[in-house]
Amino acid sequence: SVLKSELLQDPSFEFTDHSRQWVDRMLDYNVPGGKLNRGLSVIDSYKSLKQGEELSEDEVFLASVLGWCIEWLQAYFLVLDDIMDNSHTRRGQLCWFRVENVGTIAVNDALLLRNHIPRILKSHFRDKHYYVDLLDIFNEIEFQTASGQMIDLITTLEGQKDLSNYTLPVHRRIVQYKTAYYSFYLPVACALLMAGGNMGNHTNVKSLLIEMGTYFQVQDDYLDCFGDPKVIGKIGTDIADNKCSWLVVQSLQLANEDQKKVLVENYGKADQACVEKVKALYIELDLQEVFALYERNSYEKLLSSIESNPNKAVQAVLKSFLGKIYKRQN
Amino acid sequence: SVLKSELLQDPSFEFTDHSRQWVDRMLDYNVPGGKLNRGLSVIDSYKSLKQGEELSEDEVFLASVLGWCIEWLQAYFLVLDDIMDNSHTRRGQLCWFRVENVGTIAVNDALLLRNHIPRILKSHFRDKHYYVDLLDIFNEIEFQTASGQMIDLITTLEGQKDLSNYTLPVHRRIVQYKTAYYSFYLPVACALLMAGGNMGNHTNVKSLLIEMGTYFQVQDDYLDCFGDPKVIGKIGTDIADNKCSWLVVQSLQLANEDQKKVLVENYGKADQACVEKVKALYIELDLQEVFALYERNSYEKLLSSIESNPNKAVQAVLKSFLGKIYKRQN
Numbered sequence: 057s058v059l060k061s062e063l064l065q066d067p068s069f070e071f072t073d074h075s076r077q078w079v080d081r082m083l084d085y086n087v088p089g090g091k092l093n094r095g096l097s098v099i100d101s102y103k104s105l106k107q108g109e110e111l112s113e114d115e116v117f118l119a120s121v122l123g124w125c126i127e128w129l130q131a132y133f134l135v136l137d138d139i140m141d142n143s144h145t146r147r148g149q150l151c152w153f154r155v156e157n158v159g160t161i162a163v164n165d166a167l168l169l170r171n172h173i174p175r176i177l178k179s180h181f182r183d184k185h186y187y188v189d190l191l192d193i194f195n196e197i198e199f200q201t202a203s204g205q206m207i208d209l210i211t212t213l214e215g216q217k218d219l220s221n222y223t224l225p226v227h228r229r230i231v232q233y234k235t236a237y238y239s240f241y242l243p244v245a246c247a248l249l250m251a252g253g254n255m256g257n258h259t260n261v262k263s264l265l266i267e268m269g270t271y272f273q274v275q276d277d278y279l280d281c282f283g284d285p286k287v288i289g290k291i292g293t294d295i296a297d298n299k300c301s302w303l304v305v306q307s308l309q310l311a312n313e314d315q316k317k318v319l320v321e322n323y324g325k326a327d328q329a330c331v332e333k334v335k336a337l338y339i340e341l342d343l344q345e346v347f348a349l350y351e352r353n354s355y356e357k358l359l360s361s362i363e364s365n366p367n368k369a370v371q372a373v374l375k376s377f378l379g380k381i382y383k384r385q386n
Numbered sequence: 387s388v389l390k391s392e393l394l395q396d397p398s399f400e401f402t403d404h405s406r407q408w409v410d411r412m413l414d415y416n417v418p419g420g421k422l423n424r425g426l427s428v429i430d431s432y433k434s435l436k437q438g439e440e441l442s443e444d445e446v447f448l449a450s451v452l453g454w455c456i457e458w459l460q461a462y463f464l465v466l467d468d469i470m471d472n473s474h475t476r477r478g479q480l481c482w483f484r485v486e487n488v489g490t491i492a493v494n495d496a497l498l499l500r501n502h503i504p505r506i507l508k509s510h511f512r513d514k515h516y517y518v519d520l521l522d523i524f525n526e527i528e529f530q531t532a533s534g535q536m537i538d539l540i541t542t543l544e545g546q547k548d549l550s551n552y553t554l555p556v557h558r559r560i561v562q563y564k565t566a567y568y569s570f571y572l573p574v575a576c577a578l579l580m581a582g583g584n585m586g587n588h589t590n591v592k593s594l595l596i597e598m599g600t601y602f603q604v605q606d607d608y609l610d611c612f613g614d615p616k617v618i619g620k621i622g623t624d625i626a627d628n629k630c631s632w633l634v635v636q637s638l639q640l641a642n643e644d645q646k647k648v649l650v651e652n653y654g655k656a657d658q659a660c661v662e663k664v665k666a667l668y669i670e671l672d673l674q675e676v677f678a679l680y681e682r683n684s685y686e687k688l689l690s691s692i693e694s695n696p697n698k699a700v701q702a703v704l705k706s707f708l709g710k711i712y713k714r715q716n
């Protein structure tokens with residue numbers, strides 16, 4: 057891609073052939089291969105904000121550049137998240153840090169991915185009047201995501217002492233910060249900046265996007281246990297990792313004393329037999345049905361919020377986002 | 387400090403008591419405790435650029451804020467570097483990732499440290515005309531540092547196959563990028579921006595600072611083996627880690643065939659006996675003397691470059707930087 061070759065020629069660094077090859081391979085391994093939803097959202101949002109108007113080639117290009125920046129951001133988070141969650145696979149391949157000869161170099165590779173974003177922004181947006189707002193929004197969202205990851209990680213430490221720390225408000229805070237801001241809010245905020253607006257005037261849209269992102273992460277929690285690894289491209293680790301997942305929060309609410317004991321004794325153990333016992337309990341508690349109910353409910357609430365938005369074009373984008381994730385299997 | 391309490395009240399994130407305590411402790415553990423050379427350099431440089439003029443309280447405060455941003459940047463790099471180098475101690479205490487219950491959460495903590503920088507910059511410099519230049523320079527220097535770390539890490543992989551990859555130009559490129567830019571160039575560049583200038587007009591100063599940073603990293607390589615762990619605050623790992631250190635580069639140049647064999651057989655092994663054999667060889671090759679010569683030489687070259695600068699005030703800062711690092715023991 058154009059962006060990749062620009063990065064591999066960046067004059068701020070004296071590349072050798074070897075280091076250029078390393079970055080090249082690292083980018084190919086980690087940046088594409090996802091669903092590209094986040095990236096495409098920028099273009100879709102921008103189109104709808106420019107309702108009716110034909111987009112110039114340049115506008116389409118710039119919107120795609122921002123879309124790719126979000127994919128780069130995502131790649132950076134995922135590489136590190138997989139290290140911290142000790143995951144095995146991602147997008148149907150080994151996690152980057154598990155690839156031969158990579159190991160902890162993956163930490164620095166993630167930093168490179170992250171550092172590519174301001175390089176890309178500078179080379180394509182330096183002369184735009186909204187350049188500084190773009191830098192600020194990427195910085196703010198990254199901060200929120202890292203803060204969300206922090207509470208995800210330290211809540212897990214607390215949960216190792218006492219599972220009763222896992223409540224719905226705690227879970228809501230984690231997923232809102234670690235997932236919703238960068239996955240749903242950021243693409244639209246980028247498109248708005250390009251179109252000359254900013255989120256200050258669209259607080260309803262912002263909270264709606266955060267809600268959608270929360271719903272998206274609950275699906276992720278559900279699929280971690282009940283999804284098909286071949287379809288979702290990764291093997292779930294939430295139970296073994298003692299994660300404050302939506303599933304364990306629900307089961308703690310529904311379980312009787314005996315069932316709670318099963319959770320306390322088996323949740324957060326690397327042992328596969330323990331994981332299976334937890335899964336069996338989830339099925340016993342009919343969490344698949346509880347989730348189906350949650351999913352229908354969320355969908356309807358989101359849809360009616362969307363329909364209360366006065367702007368038909370905005371409605372259309374939000375509906376298309378919702379349509380893409382409703383009942384997703386991966 | 388003021389900055390810390392601002393960060394712990396950042397409205398972009400809903401802190402809980404627990405997460406606020408975590409960040410508080412993490413900052414106390416990782417940000418102070420260094421020599422603060424980098425941070426203080428900003429104030430010193432700014433003072434000298436304002437030759438004679440009395441600085442206002444506000445100017446001193448802003449220069450210190452930038453100084454602290456560099457200390458934050460340093461903390462971020464060190465936390466991750468220690469993970470990647472599998473180090474044990476840093477600044478006289480356990481590396482953060484080795485502290486109980488921290489582990490790989492340290493990866494995300496480093497991201498938080500890094501994300502604090504734009505938060506700090508935004509809260510204190512958002513209305514300055516040089517705000518966007520500040521963001522750009524921090525982004526560029528971070529990119530260069532991460533690129534330097536990359537070649538440090540992948541060169542180590544190459545070196546595991548064949549030590550003859552370790553040459554002086556390779557070493558020079560690694561240390562220039564991984565250390566010199568952020569440690570020596572960045573503080574001065576920050577001070578210049580504050581004073582209304584920029585580095586474009588000071589290319590000589592820039593290359594001199596890079597030279598000084600290179601010399602500083604050679605000292606670091608030397609102290610890794612020959613420094614007193616109690617004084618340098620860390621236990622060296624370069625030999626066991628198979629690093630492309632200045633010492634191994636020199637010894638490869640000086641060694642006869644038998645001595646090279648000793649290197650090939652013992653360098654890069656975690657085994658303490660192997661490490662001792664390499665150290666014995668370094669002493670046999672009189673690397674302490676080679677280093678003393680290099681040190682004297684570098685000092686004289688740097689001093690004469692400094693004295694060729696037309697600006698007396700600039701001369702004074704650069705001399706004071708050089709004075710601080712010449713023959714340093716930590």
Ligand SMILES: [Mg+2]
Binds near residue numbers: 138141
């Ligand atoms: Mg994960």
Ligand SMILES: [Mg+2]
Binds near residue numbers: 140141
């Ligand atoms: Mg995770």
Ligand SMILES: [Mg+2]
Binds near residue numbers: 276277280
């Ligand atoms: Mg998940």
Ligand SMILES: [Mg+2]
Binds near residue numbers: 467468471473
């Ligand atoms: Mg190190």
Ligand SMILES: [Mg+2]
Binds near residue numbers: 467470471538
């Ligand atoms: Mg290192």
Ligand SMILES: [Mg+2]
Binds near residue numbers: 606607610
């Ligand atoms: Mg060192």
